[in-house]
Amino acid sequence: MRQRSPSGPGRRSRARGRVAPALSLLVGASVCALAASALFVPGFVFGAEATEVAEPVEATEAVAASEPAAAAEAVEQPETGEPGGAVDGDPAGPAVEETAWPAAASEGALLVTLPWGAGAGEVGLAKPTEGLVRGPEALAVAPDGRIAVLDSVNRRLVYLDDAGSVTGNTVVPLAEPRFLAVDDKRLYVLDCDADRLLVTLDWDGTLMGATALPELDDVVTGMFATPRGPSIEIAHDGVFLLHATGRRVATTAGLATTGAVLRPLSGRPVTTDLDKTARVTFAPGRGVRVKSFRVDKDSLSAAQTSEASPAVAPGRAIEHLVSVDGDGRGGLVIGARLADAEQGVRGRAVLALTRVAAAATASRGITAPDAGSTDSPTMLLADTSLAYVGQPYVVAPDGRVLQPVAGEDGYSIMVHTFPAAEEVRP
Amino acid sequence: MKRTALLVGGLALVLAGLGATLSPAVPAAQAAIPTMTRSEIVARAESALGLMYKWGRESWVPNLGTGVGTDCSGLTLKCWEVPRTMLYQEEDGENATIYPRYTSHEFYSCSGPWSALSSRSLLKEGDILACSDGSSGHVVIYASGDAWNSPIVYEAPGFGQAIRRAGRYLGSEYLPRRRSSVLETSEIILDNPTAKSIGGSDISGNWTRSTSNPGYYGDNYQTRAATSTTAWARWTPRFPATGYYNVYMRWTSGTNRASGAKVTVNSRLGQYTRSVNQRINGGTWYLLGRYPFNAGYATGNGSITIWATGANGYVVADAVKFVRTQ
Numbered sequence: 001m002r003q004r005s006p007s008g009p010g011r012r013s014r015a016r017g018r019v020a021p022a023l024s025l026l027v028g029a030s031v032c033a034l035a036a037s038a039l040f041v042p043g044f045v046f047g048a049e050a051t052e053v054a055e056p057v058e059a060t061e062a063v064a065a066s067e068p069a070a071a072a073e074a075v076e077q078p079e080t081g082e083p084g085g086a087v088d089g090d091p092a093g094p095a096v097e098e099t100a101w102p103a104a105a106s107e108g109a110l111l112v113t114l115p116w117g118a119g120a121g122e123v124g125l126a127k128p129t130e131g132l133v134r135g136p137e138a139l140a141v142a143p144d145g146r147i148a149v150l151d152s153v154n155r156r157l158v159y160l161d162d163a164g165s166v167t168g169n170t171v172v173p174l175a176e177p178r179f180l181a182v183d184d185k186r187l188y189v190l191d192c193d194a195d196r197l198l199v200t201l202d203w204d205g206t207l208m209g210a211t212a213l214p215e216l217d218d219v220v221t222g223m224f225a226t227p228r229g230p231s232i233e234i235a236h237d238g239v240f241l242l243h244a245t246g247r248r249v250a251t252t253a254g255l256a257t258t259g260a261v262l263r264p265l266s267g268r269p270v271t272t273d274l275d276k277t278a279r280v281t282f283a284p285g286r287g288v289r290v291k292s293f294r295v296d297k298d299s300l301s302a303a304q305t306s307e308a309s310p311a312v313a314p315g316r317a318i319e320h321l322v323s324v325d326g327d328g329r330g331g332l333v334i335g336a337r338l339a340d341a342e343q344g345v346r347g348r349a350v351l352a353l354t355r356v357a358a359a360a361t362a363s364r365g366i367t368a369p370d371a372g373s374t375d376s377p378t379m380l381l382a383d384t385s386l387a388y389v390g391q392p393y394v395v396a397p398d399g400r401v402l403q404p405v406a407g408e409d410g411y412s413i414m415v416h417t418f419p420a421a422e423e424v425r426p
Numbered sequence: 427m428k429r430t431a432l433l434v435g436g437l438a439l440v441l442a443g444l445g446a447t448l449s450p451a452v453p454a455a456q457a458a459i460p461t462m463t464r465s466e467i468v469a470r471a472e473s474a475l476g477l478m479y480k481w482g483r484e485s486w487v488p489n490l491g492t493g494v495g496t497d498c499s500g501l502t503l504k505c506w507e508v509p510r511t512m513l514y515q516e517e518d519g520e521n522a523t524i525y526p527r528y529t530s531h532e533f534y535s536c537s538g539p540w541s542a543l544s545s546r547s548l549l550k551e552g553d554i555l556a557c558s559d560g561s562s563g564h565v566v567i568y569a570s571g572d573a574w575n576s577p578i579v580y581e582a583p584g585f586g587q588a589i590r591r592a593g594r595y596l597g598s599e600y601l602p603r604r605r606s607s608v609l610e611t612s613e614i615i616l617d618n619p620t621a622k623s624i625g626g627s628d629i630s631g632n633w634t635r636s637t638s639n640p641g642y643y644g645d646n647y648q649t650r651a652a653t654s655t656t657a658w659a660r661w662t663p664r665f666p667a668t669g670y671y672n673v674y675m676r677w678t679s680g681t682n683r684a685s686g687a688k689v690t691v692n693s694r695l696g697q698y699t700r701s702v703n704q705r706i707n708g709g710t711w712y713l714l715g716r717y718p719f720n721a722g723y724a725t726g727n728g729s730i731t732i733w734a735t736g737a738n739g740y741v742v743a744d745a746v747k748f749v750r751t752q
Binding site for chain 2: 126127128129130131132133134176192193194217218219220221222235236284319320322337339348350383385386388390391392
């Protein structure tokens with residue numbers, strides 16, 4: 001048995017897009033009605049906090065007299081031009097020609113929809129009146145195809161097989177689980193805000209240990225599983241391998257906090273084996289630069305092996321990078337937000353994923369096609385989620401792209417694949 | 427805290443009945459708002475970190491880590507110092523009339539002294555990203571980064587969660603907005619409204635704002651009569667990197683000023699004490715010295731305080747500046 005849940009297996013996955021009418025009605029109608037009633041439905045945590053506690057007052061504090069400030073309005077006139085207008089650095093970059101790749105977003109295939117709720121096979125949605133609407137904040141795929149969904153609201157993991165069927169769930173003993181990384185044996189869950197703990201579980205739901213997150217220079221922006229343990233990305237600019245020393249099996253009643261060792265690497269891991277990392281930068285008008293590094297597993301040092309300027313979203317101007325991932329074949333998937341995407345319109349194609357294939361010299365690193373090349377497969381994704389789900393998409397180890405979408409009826413996982421043609425550059 | 431609860435509760439009823447947006451009446455003509463630097467916006471946001479989200483509030487005590495907490499729009503309005511001045515020092519706006527009290531919808535729809543940016547690539551430190559669907563909304567303060575999955579933001583996410591600085595992927599429904607009257611400078615400058623002031627027990631003699639003497643930075647300066655009680659004003663910036671910084675202070679000079687106002691510098695190597703003669707050198711950036719600071723925001727080892735306690739004349743707290751030297 002690959003997966004077993006302490007709370008019982010829940011084969012309630014509503015595969016292929018069925019809906020939950022009652023639940024949808026609840027979502028649609030309850031926001032206003034709940035706004036002042038402090039009602040918290042498990043799995044539906046509406047931020048309608050109406051009760052107040054006594055205000056702590058600083059004894060030595062005096063309320064300063066208010067005095068209207070002099071009007072010094074309009075020191076700066078903010079930009080209000082059209083998208084792509086030539087203001088403050090011209091985010092659209094140089095003029096580019098339209099290309100033939102699809103203008104419409106990939107529809108993908110629905111893998112599963114998990115209804116909102118707190119029961120087996122369900123995931124939580126938190127919708128405050130003023131605040132971040134949250135759904136499951138992480139999704140990860142193991143090399144063997146198994147999938148884990150981090151249900152941050154209910155503080156648990158939901159396990160799915162490679163076909164999208166729910167096989168169980170397990171409680172995660174963290175106040176604010178945020179990041180998730182998996183391999184075939186382990187699942188790593190990180191709370192980088194409240195508890196500042198990383199817990200390790202196996203696919204049976206057994207808690208294997210916990211490691212305190214050390215003081216970091218800046219915020220955590222990602223986590224990856226490697227054979228050496230989890231690696232953590234800091235402020236998009238550095239990667240650390242987090243070692244747990246003295247790991248022991250722990251129970252939810254008594255987490256063990258162990259020491260940790262940080263080892264800096266350069267760039268983001270793009271293979272599960274941690275033998276390669278990539279650092280990708282983008283500047284409007286100057287395009288994308290990729291530096292690849294080979295990692296020495298003994299010293300955990302990284303040496304640069306190549307640098308390239310791939311054509312990301314060829315023919316379209318991009319606004320900024322969204323994510324950089326290994327494609328499972330030695331290359332990269334670089335996600336970018338289109339500069340000419342209409343703001344705030346759900347369902348429009350706003351993300352362009354370009355697969356930068358591994359070249360003949362891939363053994364020495366990731367060598368990307370030349371700038372200006374237009375044969376890199378590119379796929380468009382719509383930005384459709386109504387709730388924060390942590391990441392816009394996940395590149396599975398086999399190269400598929402999984403897109404989490406929080407909809408009215410639940411949390412769906414869409415599967416997209418790159419166009420088959422021109423996959424590998426000779 | 428009845429005011430905001432009633433306000434939002436009332437809004438909820440309006441929404442339920444009319445299907446309208448979560449938007450209180452906002453005056454068509456926006457009042458002028460004070461100028462401020464991006465460093466000030468960030469320093470205010472940093473001063474709120476760790477406090478718990480509190481719906482309908484904007485209350486926290488800068489530098490001291492106490493107070494009730496705030497929701498997402500309360501964080502923004504206090505860090506942006508809208509809709510009025512002095513909000514930063516009024517740790518709790520409960521007893522004051524704050525109108526309009528902007529919600530995320532107002533930040534989203536530009537119903538206030540701010541405006542839309544055409545692209546997220548234009549975001550600078552202290553701008554915001556806002557979304558609203560009419561029934562709920564969120565607003566975050568942009569800090570840095572636009573690459574690799576998520577910008578770094580300051581936010582009050584929701585019930586049960588602390589105010590934080592976090593990497594957050596935000597979908598296309600989050601639109602960029604910029605406050606009016608931001609003083610653009612690449613230097614770390616904190617003006618007097620971002621000073622945390624302690625006036626002592628004599629409330630009537632607390633720090634007050636003035637424009638009487640020229641040479642002040644921003645819209646005004648802050649002054650305090652000499653006293654034997656505890657009276658100080660303190661600035662705490664967020665240092666972008668660990669290193670040495672030249673520290674400057676600014677005041678407006680006058681014959682009634684203190685000739686030896688005490689200044690303490692909390693650095694990563696300890697506290698240093700200086701004195702400044704505010705009868706001269708007004709209207710310029712006076713170099714206090716070069717001091718080491720750690721990256722980040724920490725009042726204990728990264729702040730500047732000027733004291734009216736024991737002074738021999740009026741003490742002026744106008745602005746401070748930090749320039750990295752290595």
